[in-house]
Amino acid sequence: MKAAWITAPRAGDLSISVGDTDAPVPTEGQILVDVETVGLTFSEPTWATNGSLPLPDGSMRPLPVIIGHEFAGRVARVGSATSGFAVGDRVFGLIDFWRNGAAAEQANVLPGEITHVPSAVSSLDACTLPIGALTAWQALFDFAHLKKGETVLIHGGAGAVGTFAIQLAKDAGARVIATARGQAATALCHALGAEHAIDTSAERFEDVAGQVDVIFDTVGHELLERSWSFLQRGGRLVTISGEAEDAPSPERAAALGIEAHWFIVEPNPKQLDQIVKKVEEGRIVVQIDRCYPLSDAHKAFVEAENRARQGKTILVVREPRAQSSAINRP
Ligand SMILES: NC(=O)c1ccc[n+]([C@@H]2O[C@H](COP(=O)([O-])OP(=O)(O)OC[C@H]3O[C@@H](n4cnc5c(N)ncnc54)[C@H](OP(=O)(O)O)[C@@H]3O)[C@@H](O)[C@H]2O)c1
Numbered sequence: 001m002k003a004a005w006i007t008a009p010r011a012g013d014l015s016i017s018v019g020d021t022d023a024p025v026p027t028e029g030q031i032l033v034d035v036e037t038v039g040l041t042f043s044e045p046t047w048a049t050n051g052s053l054p055l056p057d058g059s060m061r062p063l064p065v066i067i068g069h070e071f072a073g074r075v076a077r078v079g080s081a082t083s084g085f086a087v088g089d090r091v092f093g094l095i096d097f098w099r100n101g102a103a104a105e106q107a108n109v110l111p112g113e114i115t116h117v118p119s120a121v122s123s124l125d126a127c128t129l130p131i132g133a134l135t136a137w138q139a140l141f142d143f144a145h146l147k148k149g150e151t152v153l154i155h156g157g158a159g160a161v162g163t164f165a166i167q168l169a170k171d172a173g174a175r176v177i178a179t180a181r182g183q184a185a186t187a188l189c190h191a192l193g194a195e196h197a198i199d200t201s202a203e204r205f206e207d208v209a210g211q212v213d214v215i216f217d218t219v220g221h222e223l224l225e226r227s228w229s230f231l232q233r234g235g236r237l238v239t240i241s242g243e244a245e246d247a248p249s250p251e252r253a254a255a256l257g258i259e260a261h262w263f264i265v266e267p268n269p270k271q272l273d274q275i276v277k278k279v280e281e282g283r284i285v286v287q288i289d290r291c292y293p294l295s296d297a298h299k300a301f302v303e304a305e306n307r308a309r310q311g312k313t314i315l316v317v318r319e320p321r322a323q324s325s326a327i328n329r330p
Contacts, residue, residue, distance in 0.1 A: 001020065001021060001022075001023040001104055001105035001106055002018065002019070002020060002104065002105050002294060002295070002317075003018070003019070003020075003021045003066050003103060003104030003105070003294075004016055004017070004018045004066065004067055004068070004103040004104070004294060004297035004298075004315070005017055005019075005021070005063075005064035005065060005066045005067060005103075006044070006045050006063060006064060006065050006067055007063060007064050008063060014045055014298065014301050014302060015045070016045065016067065016297050016298045016301055017064075017298070018294060018295055018297050018298065021066075021104070023105070023106050024100070024104075024106060024107065024108040025108075026077055026078075026079045026108050027079055027108075028079040028080045028081040028082075029079050029081045029082060029110065029111075030079045030082070030108045030109065030110060031075055031077070031078050031079060031082055031085055031091075031108070031109050031110070031111060031114065032075070032076045032077040032078075032106055032107075032108055032109075033071070033073040033074065033075055033076060033091060033102070033106065033107050033108075033109055033114075034073050034074045034075075034076045034105070034106055034318065035071050035072075035073040035102050035103075035104060035105060035106060035107050035317045035318070036071075036072050036073045036074070036123040036127070036316070036317055036318050036319075036320045037071065037072045037073070037123045037124055037126070037127035037314050037315070037316055037317065037320055038067075038068035038070065038071045038101070038102050038103045038127055038294075038314065038315040038317060039068065039070040039071070039127045039128045039130070039131055039132060039160070039312050039313075039314055040067070040068060040300060040301070040304075040312070040313045040314065040315060041069075041070075041131055041160070042301060042304045042305070042313075044067050044068075044069075044101075045067075045301065054098065055098050056098065061098055065100060065101070066100040066101045066102070066103055066104050066107075067101045067103045067297070068101040068102050068103030068315060069094055069095045069096075069097055069101040069102065069130075069131065070092075070093070070094050070095075070102070070127055070128070070129070070130035070131040070132070071092065071093065071095070071101075071102035071107065071127050071130070072090070072091070072092035072117055072123035072124075072126035072127040072320070073090075073091065073092075073102070073107070073123070073317075073318075074088060074089065074090055074091070075087050075088060075089040075091055076106060082111045083111070084111060085111060085114070085116075089116060090116060090117040090119075090123070090126075091109075091114040091115065091116055091117060092114065092115065092117050092123070092126040092127060092129065092130060092272070092276075093109060093113045093114030093115060093130050093267060093269065093272065094113055094130035094131060094134065094265065094266075094267040094272075095107065095109055095113055095267075096110075096113065096267060097264070103294060103297060103315055103317070104294075104317070105294075105317060105318070112267060112269065113267040113269070114269060115269035115270075115272050115273050115276075117276065118276060118277070118280045120280050121276055121279050121280055122320055123320030124286075124288060124291070124314060124316075124320055125279055125286040125288075126276065126279075127314060128160070128286050128288065128311075128312040128314065129164075129272060129275050129276060129279070129286075130267070130272060131160075131161075131265055132160045132161055132163075132164050132312050133164040133168065133275045133284070134265050134268060134271060134272060134275065135161050135164075135240055135265040136161050136162075136164040136165035136168050136216075137164075137168055137271055137274075137275060138263065138265055138266070138268070138271070139161075139165065139216050139238045139240060139263070140152065140165060140168055140169055140172070140174075140214070140216060140238075141168075141172070143236070143238045143261040143263060144214040144216060144236045144238045144259075144261075145236070146169060146172060146174050146213075146214050147172075147173075147174070148172060148173030148174065149173060149174070149175075150174050150175070150213040150214060151174065151175040151176075151177065151210075151211065151212045151213050151214070152165075152169045152174050152175070152176055152177070152212060152213065152214040152215070152216060153177045153178070153179070153205065153209050153212040153214070153215045153216070153227075153230075154166055154169065154176060154177070154178045154179070154194070154215075154216045154218070155178075155179045155205075155215065155216070155217040155218055155219045155223045155224070155227070156179065156180070156217070156218035156219040157178025157179060157180045157185070157188075157189040157192075157194055157197060158178075158180040158181075158184075158185035158186075158188050158189055158308075158309075158310045158311070159218055159219075159309070159310075159311075160289075160309075160311060160312040160313075161218045161240065162178065162180075162189075162218050163188070163192055163287040163310070163311050163312075164284065165216055165218070166178055166189060166192040166193050166194050167192050167193055167283075167284040167285070168275075168278075168284065169193075169216075170192075170193035170194075171193075171278060171283050171284060174214075175195055176193055176194045176195060177194060177195060177196045177197075177198065177205075177208075177209050177210075177212065178194040178196070178197050178198070179197075179198045179199075179200050179205050179219070179223065180197055180198070180199065180200070181199065181200055181201050181308065182199060182201065182308060183199065184308070184310065185197075185199075185308060185310060186198070186199045188287070188310050188311075192285075192287070196208060196209065200223065204226075205223075205226075205230070206226065206230055209230070211232060212230075212231070212235070213234075213235060213236065214235065214236045214237075214238070215227045215230070215231060215235070215236075215237045215238070216238050216239075217237070217238070217239040217240070217241055218239075218240055218241060219241055220239065220241025220242050220246070221241070224239050224241060228252065228256065228258075228260075229256075231256070231258045232258075233256070233257035233258065234257065234258070235258045235259075236258065236259040236260075236261075237253070237258055237259065237260040237261070238260075238261045238262075238263075239260075239261070239262050240262065240263070240264075240265075242262070244262070244264075246262070247261075247262035248260030248261065248262055286311070286312070287310060287311025287312065288311050288312055288313075288314060289309045289310050289311045289312060289313050290303075290309075290313050290314070291313075291314045291315075291316050292313070292314070292315055292316070293315070293316055294315050294316065294317045296315075297315055300313055300315065
């Protein structure tokens, strides 16, 4: 089968190859999926190979690693020890990061990683949710415990995770402020529901944002560093940027009287069901930046490094059947 994989730890050139490899054979506890669409996370070539996501026994993941861990597709075969899924079912989900991803004609998944795609939701939209939206959901609700009426500042509001974070926070009754870079990106944040969208290339969020209860950071670096002192006592800071070793220091958080968390998104079909229902009902829309065929996986990564992106980039493995709700697709 055709697949896209990382061939070497990233050092200089991007080492993503597309070629032929053996199709996976499901064990009795696994489900084989004919993949239709795959969401890309552009930091994957780094974190897949730098030891930050090791195998369960702590050793490095052996290379090559098939990329793209969020996907949508159809069930092709079910292992004898699985239940709840039948051949032909439309499914989407998040394959655990230490296994091969889904940028391939077929992928092996576990029943606890997937759920069904409602008929009104396209595979293009569905494949963006298991990392893009689920990360935002877990950050806002599992870690920050964002509540109705609170104010959240979202750094990187025009990104793949940020576009969902704005909408999920707004849908939960929170007041949303977002940071982004450039006029097109701030306009998108406004369109998705941010009350204020701050262009960090022109102004400092500290001068505009006012008091906030929660900061959700998807950018890191200086924006994250400045966020610590911006939160008042009792505030909650959640970041997904960087690696485990960059995780916020509990001592620093305690000294400031705030909560601070870093986490890695985990598969959660029940949360995905709630998220995809919101897509089905039109309460959140999927923002797709670009779509590439699987054969252009390397090009997708190279181009992404040289342009501003708004929302998610997708690899199309096979042509999906339904339409998408995306609002800004080229
Ligand atoms: N821990 C986890 O579970 C988890 C899950 C998903 C993602 N992540 C990580 O989270 C980060 C975001 O992921 P993503 O998929 O959303 O990436 P993305 O689509 O590239 O989004 C990042 C967004 O941040 C914006 N940005 C960068 N610098 C900025 C600044 N100074 N001010 C305002 N906005 C700025 C980018 O704008 P430009 O286009 O202008 O650069 C882009 O819109 C990545 O580092 C990714 O690895 C972690």
